[in-house]
Amino acid sequence: AQSVTQLDSHVSVSEGTPVLLRCNYSSSYSPSLFWYVQHPNKGLQLLLKYTSAATLVKGINGFEAEFKKSETSFHLTKPSAHMSDAAEYFCVVSETGRRALTFGSGTRLQVQP
């Protein structure tokens, strides 16, 4: 069985400071991992994906994530937060073949001016 744990339900940063959103996963097989962002009353937008290639994955809007198998982690980072980054972020795991995504509980990112 697969599962995802997002370690922080809320993260608040100041504009221009780094962002770190933490995610740990559990999977019986080699997983694919994703980060999605959801703005209020909107669907989910794919930020980036890891599918067993490079362990450091670059995504859209300056976000990146590093896959660390030894720590079963896939933390999302951004060097400098922007006001428009305020949203809910979901760490997601998918096992090859099942195609059903398992979502973390989400981290709400607040960006203070």
Add this chain to the structure above:
Amino acid sequence: EAGVTQSPTHLIKTRGQQATLRCSPISGHTSVYWYQQALGLGLQFLLWYDEGEERNRGNFPPRFSGRQFPNYSSELNVNALELEDSALYLCASSRERGGNQPQHFGDGTRLSIL
């Protein structure tokens, strides 16, 4: 390229009624997925359709059903609506069945049960 489109945006029903939600995938995508995002329960997988067939199902009762049409669009039907069915229903689509192509989401249908 047009994204995943869902209709209606909002749907208000009463207990015991039936609801039909619709989804059009991105052109070229053959797989359609349905998810429920209920307050306090997070995002949960409902159904996966590919090439017109149901391929996988989440832990939901049989009154949640759907189908995929030859043009790959999909319907989600919820029968005998209950108050706890109030949620945002998200549809996603992806390319071919094999591998782990990312899923692209629509903006959802907000279903409210009175």
